[in-house]
Amino acid sequence: MAKAQINPEKARWLEVLGVSMPLCLSYIPIGLACGILLHAAGFNFIMILLVSVLVFSGGAQFILASLLTVNSPLSTIFLSLFFLELRYALLGSSLSKYIKQESARFILVFSASMNDENYAINYMKFATDKKWTPDDALLVERYSLAAWSISNMVGGLIGGAISIDLEVVDFALTALFLYMIVMQVQNHLSFVICILASILGVYFLVLTKNTLGLIIATLLASFVGFAVENTVRHHSKDPSNNWFLTKMFRPQITKTTLEDKQAQEKKEIKEAEKLENKIENVVERHDEPKDDTQHHDEG
């Protein structure tokens, strides 16, 4: 693959480590919080390590901890987690076009350690970086998994040593989701959908008395988003200037940390994504064997 590069193998893992570093660092506080909560729910640190490697999902582990503390039955635990993790079905299916040609074993290993954050990085890199290979993507997952499970375990260890207000730590999850919402709300329509999902969420949660309400609200709200966007695209004279699809106001950033740069990049990618998707579809139809072995390097 990398004959054109001077020092291919050695440079690669470092380069990928650089790409994953902001993510790994941001996992530390959340992982610590999660470890503390799991410890409070009765897990010892070996169990915490095990669950963070096998589940590898902040949201799911927080909810697991809160379900364990209220002594929920196993069936509720399983179903709640399953419905929460259903979103990975969507993430996975959108990444699958990039890892199609890999072996069955690779797909198994890759999908097992995929989560929201490393998905975001990998999707962004696949969409923009022609040299980004599935192996690099797997490496990002490995780094983030290492950072996540170690900080979980440390959280579990310090959780026993110091006393912490758990209601406060529990808010880490809400803050994490709020951050993701802020990052994802790009145009007016996604903001409207966000409000709609909140209202539907409360309504269906109270109605079903179950986390199933989350799934119903999510599917309905996202379908409305899809339907509105589709209607606008087909019936508006100037879809890109329609109020729904115009960008929300965003401030200029004065600080430029690595995370900021990455988020900036991610935002730019999102804007290019729609266009690119369309182009790709056309390209795929026209020249079928697009380079299906490896992306070659231009030097």
Added chain:
Amino acid sequence: MEQLLSNKIFYHIIVIILAAIAAFIPRYLPVLFFSTRKIPEWFNEWMKYVPVSLFATLVVKGIFVDSSYNFIAFGHVEQIIAALIVIVIAYFTRSMSISVIAGLVAVWLLSLAL
């Protein structure tokens, strides 16, 4: 006591196995399915709005719905204020760790004050 402890560990192992299955199936099967087929365009367009909707419902579940699934408007005032702070900080810094830490500090200080 020994019996109870081993039961607890056994129970936790069962929980972890179930959680791992619940986490693995939604990740693996769709990738497997779509690695041999083409993803329909409308499906992708629909799925684009899923993350933001799901996160929004999870946030309101945390702030406005209590553990027995009743609506509480101002049960967690400190969380409502902290949530607004997180939104503003996330908007300006775009940093995940700064947002989460600021949210934790805010909710901690507010829970002391309120």
